[in-house]
Amino acid sequence: MTFQQISQRASGYLKTAETLLRAAQTMSDRAIAGHLKAHADDYQRRAEKGPHVDAAKAFVRSAANAEGEWCT
Template sequence: MTLQISRRGKECLKTAQTLPRTAKAMMDQLIAAQLKSLADDYKRRAEKASLDAARDCSIRRSR
């Protein structure tokens, strides 16, 4: 089964991909670690948004 990513998921994923690049440029390692942690959170949000969208779609189809 192919899962399409929702618009909200795409935005979260885009942010999740941008944050590690920003973290690599940081000189302050504490801030870099926080950005990496935030990127992981956005990856989880992207996954959840896609799963929610798929669930909503399947609910609409079953009605």
């Protein structure tokens, strides 16, 4: 996964969080608004955490591939 793909994923999560927050602000039902805000918080966490996790996985795959090439 390239850095650009990782950035696009994080950007998508942030856009989704913003959309959920806007929808929550227009809700008259507090329970539904609370659920939307909770989902928005989850997407914000994913946006913050995602690039780090994806980069770590890519590094592990890269290291494993390099090790395999060294052993042959």
